[in-house]
Amino acid sequence: MNRPFYPLTLLLLLLPPSQGNAEDRNCSYETYQWSTVERRAVNRHTVTHPYSELRRDEIDPVTGCSVCREDQVTINISGIEPFQVCHVVAGSVESALRDIIERGIPVDEVVGYRVGRTRGEVDENGLRTRFSNHSFGVAVDINPQHNGLYDRCITFGPHCRLIRGGEWRPEIAPASHAADGTVVKRFKREGFQWGGEIRGRQKDFMHFSPTGY
């Protein structure tokens, strides 16, 4: 009587326990908070919990990517240090970068996935409370040493203050991204917006993401 059931039982035993049930998987990531008082990263720690317990703020509503390292894939392009981005945007990021490099534009550094609360409201201790788009692996910084982040910069000019990376000088530096240049155009074709064109007091010339922020 039991014999017909044997192959099915064996198959079930051979399946890994997590197969077919994403809820059982763990999500893990290292994170920090940006202190607006000390102007540095603080509270570095590792978080691990099941995917089923992901909070709303741990998921990007635009792409569905999460802060979990399990959602990220590594991009290997020769000449650039490997970096990670979310699997949803990995194909777009890789093909845009390969095209750009093929056209002879220098790409010396790309920064992708990096989890940290560097945005949003400040709590009573002066700490930022919202995850950046790099936290979900949906933002990339390209050539930060030639495409700085500026504040006090509603429109770009000598009054803008460089707060991270190197000076943006597209008229003389081939690794600086011009507004009408190949890097900006190619990433826009993939549905990304450029941090050099975001509204507000900051201009983040190295930065590309689906929202520009």
Ligand SMILES: [Zn+2]
């Ligand atoms: Zn960035």
